[in-house]
Amino acid sequence: LSHYLSSIRNQPHCNNDKSNRLWMMNIPQQDDTTTTVADWPFSFDNTNNNTNNINQQVELIPQIQFPPNIEQQTQSTTTTTRMKGIVMVDIFSPFHGNYLSHQARNAYGCAIVNVLSSYLCGYLVQEEAEEENNTNDETQRYLQARIPLSKEEAYQWFSNLPSNLDIVGIHCESDSGLEDSEKLGVWIHSFQQQQQRNNNKNMNNYYNTWNPARRDKFQMIQQTTTNKNYPIISTMKQCLCTTMEEAIHFYSSIQPCNVILKPTRGVASDGVHLCKTKEELIVAFQKVHESPVFGSIQKTNDAVLLQEYIGGTEYAVDVISKGGQHKIAAIWKYDKRSTSWGAPFVYYATQLISSDNNDEEAEMAANYVIHHVLNALNVQWGMSHTEVKVVTEQMNNKRHCQLIEVNCRQHNTDFAPMANICIGYNALDMLLAAYLDPPTYTSGEEEEEVLSWDDIPVYPTLRFQGTIVHLVCYSSGIVNEIQHMETIQELASFVTMEIYPKFLPSSLVEKTIDIRSDAGWIHLINSDENQLQQDYDTITSLMPTMFITSELEQ
16 A cells, blocks of 8 residues: 555645746645635635736736646747647646646657636635735736637637647546536537638547536436436426525425525535525525636626425445546445434445445446436536436335436546555546547656556446545644544554544544535445444444534633
8 A cells, every 4th residue: 555655645735936926736725625626616706806917908828737858838839740639628736637747748758738717716816916015917827728708819829729639638626617617618619620620630629518417416306317419307496586486485385395595606515505495595595696606707697596305325436538538446335323412414435336236226327427418518528527316216116216316527626646546547547548548658768657547447346445434523723632542543444544634633623514614534444344333333433422622711
């Protein structure tokens, strides 16, 4: 496990050196160091006039990282040697986007074209404007790196790329940048088609079409359940409500079932409420309605999504798609529990599941995603992280799958080291194989190990059992002591763990209510499934007394 321990993310996660903020092995300084840019920043003051600066007239300059030993090239480069390139949007995480960038350049000889989504650019511009002694140099740098927001801007940006660079894919690390990324992909494809006609060349289409249903949770369910080519059973009733009266009417119509209330866009359970009473529904509606839309600088939620609560076992299926061919990178089973302090969906574990361990529910979820859901949404390329519940009908004891949501980006955790040990490969390397296999480059240095797309199976099998344990804080106040650390580290399945800095002694903490307020994580790996389960049960039994706190003095 020495490679595992060396590849796991290290503290500190963040570096406040602004010269390294973009596309180095750092992510911006923030209060919550537990998240990736995929769900950061959660929100910012979208009424601040500084965010309007992203629309000012600034020449967009492609920010290109070339492979080692290859000199920087420009549009005027006369070389005829073709080079592949991937557009990377909002890559900050050292264990997601920066890993992809490093591997693409060093193992495949691929150039990386970095851009910022309009949302993240707006955040960074506003943050920079609030800094003392701001010289506007950083602001200008962020604006020049912004993603094109119109076809005209995209054409100018595309024209500034080196003439020998072939863009073969686009990847977005953040949820907030997905819409911008899809639009840019469509524009790039149209420009490439024109080039092909002019030069009598053939080039594959490496992009998804633009489809709001891949992000809007109401449209997502609607489109996947009405697609005649890929029929999907859905028993979950839902309603998009613009008024409190509509919400109450829907709630009353499905009694005695409970209701999930949430925005149509969001991540990490942000704004998701389980409503068991009309009073809870009213409070939740007031919180979500007219709140800022995730990933938007100016929009607010003028409608709120209500869905019938569906029980069942929840799975997450991570998939890499290449030209409509879907291969599963990992299947995860969630252990979510309600708490005595009223939090309905607290993560306790994310467990790797093998496709060959006779888990019929996991197999159902996997097939449901790759044969129905992704095709119904016309996902052709890239990463996806789809959450599904397997529901057992009370009347006839039959089981069926219910889509919860599709996220066209990576699983937001440091999954690669565990996947490498337990499966033998990971979704990040699969993505590069989908876009860049076979490699046509050697750096002259030690050869990097790469995957062959054709050798990757459609379904993963486990060599070891693996579980990511989410540490739940059961108390509020000032942390005086963290108990049971030695006991946990002596468990047979223990590999590594982290307590987040904001839960260390002397910190003021609150009880865990969702995945954002986790206190840390533990990675468990074992060849013996029973031993791993026993160790997991031990940890969950220790959690209630792990964080010893005292009340904050008035």
